[in-house]
Amino acid sequence: MDFALDEFQTSLLTTAQRFAADRLAPAYRARESRGVIEPALIREMGQLGLIAPEVPETHGGSGLDELTSGLVTEAIATGDMNVAYVQIMASLLSSCILKYATPEAIVATVPGLCSGALLGSIGVTEPRGGSDAASLMLRAERDGDHYVLNGEKTSISLADQADFNLAFARTGTPEQKAHGISAFIVDLKAPGISRSRFDDLGEKAVGRGSIFFDNVRVATAFRVGDEGKGFVQVMQGFDFSRALIGLQCIAVARICLDETWQFIQERQAFGKPLAANQGITFPLAELETQLEGARLVCLKALWLKSQKLKHTREAAMAKWWAPKLAFEIVQQCLLIHGHGGYSTELPFEQRMRDVFGMQIGDGTAHIMKMIIAREHVGRIG
Template sequence: FFFLKKKNGIRYLVCDWISDVFSPDLAAGLSTVATPVPGGWRLRGEKTAITAAVHAKAALVYAREPGTTRSAGISCFLVPLNQPQVKASHTAAMGCSPLGWGSIAFDDVFVPADHLVGEYGRGLAEALGHFDFSRPALGLMCLGAAQASLDEACAYAVDRQAFGRPLAGFQGVSFALAEHATLMEAARWMCYRALWLRQTAQPHTAQAAMSKWWPPVVAKDTIEAAMKVFGNLGYSAEMPLQQRFRDVMAYLVADGTAEIQKRVIATVLMGRVAAT
């Protein structure tokens, strides 16, 4: 999601999403339809797993022209959500609660011609290009939560006494934290490199996919290790560790699961044969 600033200086929250209900394949499964009508289009369909679905004032909606298949005919439209034909509903989630996760249904919603975003029929290609930025960015976001957890665990291990000495004096504790610190450093630089490649206009689709599937796993495992260092306190709802763990879990799925990312990487390495 992002903020769109109007001429009067007011900023409006805008959400965007591609996936249709029960359609994980972005190209073949996209069933939301944009039917051409005089002056624009009429949209019909439902989008799911949308960040800020219940907070946004408008949405970037990806829909296809009737009769088209795969990526052909998919366009992006800016759709105001304050229309009676639009229904947004909240989805209760185990984490990331402030994001207002949910679904949006469009029932013959009119979209004027000047609300087309980008080139007509090229919406999916443009969205996939954005994934090459958002995937390493999400990886870094997960690592940020994990770094805070690691820092807290290290400080606690120094202060907490057990069997006459600090927890940090036990290699079962200190070595585990050292290992997670090492993995996090590697994962962080993986994300940085993907973003650097993007900034310098070099191919980076595979690196972006790597930055999406592995760093969130590293982050989740690091937070879990930090929870164990804190013992029963780590499992307490009063501690932030459990919230971070649940929040990071969301990004094992958001913007594509590890399996999808590995498919992307394999396709870059070996061509389309790896995607069949």
Template sequence: MTMDFGFSSDQETFRASVREFARSTLAPHDAEDDVNGAMRPEMPRQMANIGLTGLRIPDKYGGQGAGALEVGIAAEEVARADLNACYLIVNSTLVSEIMLGAADADQCRRWLPSIADGSTIPALVLTEPEHGSDAASLTVKAEPDAGGWRLTGEKTSITMGMYADVGVVLARTGNAGPSGVSAFIVDLDDGHITRSVFDDLGNRPIGRASIYFDGMPVPRDGLLGAEGSGFTSAMRGFDYSRAVMALACLGTAAAALDDAIGYARIRTAFGAPIGTNEGVAFPLVECATRLRAARLLCYEALWRKDQGMPHTVEANMVKWLAPKLAVEIVHQSLLTFGHTGYSSDNPQGRRLRDVIGLEIGDGTAQITKLVVARNLLGRAAAP
């Protein structure tokens, strides 16, 4: 048995191309996008031009048909330059993953090519004001209507909610519990919806929003899969998207740590570089060690996904670990800069505000630990 911790030559080439794209195209606008609190209109097409919005979409629908490892590589490298741009990768891969598992051929032909080419921004429309972590109890209704359904109720904390053209909407079509939840693919350019943006601490360009459905009509061919299968479809997508988001956090943390290490080499105090002081150097060593360990666990989860192996435990482990670790690393990196790190001219503060958001979004630490606990202990012996 062999154990290989490296990437293939094709994957390394891909990594280098994404890193250069992120450095040259995304990084110069990161600070401005944060101040403006808006996503630049050209960004989806720019990312689509190098295949980042169609990574998991098969080539017959205009995508790359890439593996989960490649998605992780892309998220990590993009996040080194701009964490918020990663949400375009995550949304497109998560929505396409759900569709490929539940949609029929006609639905795939209608929606996936435009997601792949960046002309359509997708969103997963799941969370509700009273039902975030307890998603199986959602109350937005899909009521039967002539020729289909009508959606009524409010969704909230929708990533890319202000920009999304299409959404996979989870709504109740049956009795209480997960078996009464169905998934619908809907055009969000409709007069029956109202959007309201959040004024957030971080992740300001991603347009996190509430969406209210006022009897929005959905045709019969908008149902994804069978009635009552929506919750299962969404949770299956989270099994690997959580590892992708973890790598995005670690990419941001790695960029922050690189800056701090570089500063510790050149900043002098008392006649020597500050890195010669154990109080500066050792915290950076600890950050580098923990970052490397978490990164390996992320890629193990994605490798297992590509091998068709169970990966729920690994993906949920890193979803609680990586955002927490990223916050700690960025914080320590900011402190390494001293008073200059506290200035808005330094990217550390912006990075810190952004990674904090992923301690909440896409599964809180409590929920992901619960998933792991039930796998380790069994449901009867777990919380």
């Protein structure tokens, strides 16, 4: 594996790091209070080439590899992990749309995602579940050169901010399970769409909610993938986003550890710095080791994808391990900061709430471990 960057990639990563420090970090708390990612900020990232840089230049990207995309996402997340969800969603949607959508649908969405003019979302989860494709109830009925969608999607990130949703709907029978599901690009300003927003513990700048479909018409040109094969085909793109989410969470943990190492050198107790106590430094050393391992798993998954090699197992490892580890690291850093860490004057409590949600969204640890096991023993039962 080779994680080396060329001059252009290094320059882009430097731009992302500066943008995170100068434009994102100072407004991290304010962005949570407002509950929105500023559209102008998203467009600014697009102008700098910081959104989906792996997309070919012909479609508005920079034509770089997926590893570079991951490093940019990681850099953005050091300033605000919520804003980094823009990168994750744009990369996930672009990869699916470019591979399976019609030219008309590609032109209508991908350049806008890369420029920051459009914000997308993905609709899998429903009130009855998400990972269980057999339970999906959103219905899409063919009507000439359109489909008519009826039903509900819930727990959708960016539900009330996104311009469109890549919605998975049943075109076949429940008995067909995943093979009866199709995917559609749905304009969220279309007639028949209504949306709600949840009051969540964290990730308030991203937001989560429900999308309701009441006789929503979608042109057949905006179906992504073959009819009845949307779930099987399009869900393959989640291997990419799972590795990106891993780096998103690792960035938060990295910042917390850096701040804590500095803190324990400055904070005095019993006449000496906290750093003189192995009871403080040894746990941090262990967390550093684990974080390095988790980051390498994420980078390996992205490198494998960039080489067009199978990376499902590594992506699932990244998705269950990195968010869990990041939460544990933020918690430990908060505790070391004592009463100050527990206050809202320091960012640890918000980071802990924000990173916690990634243990649930886009596939729980249980699902990820099931995927890893299947890679070794196949489906049993």
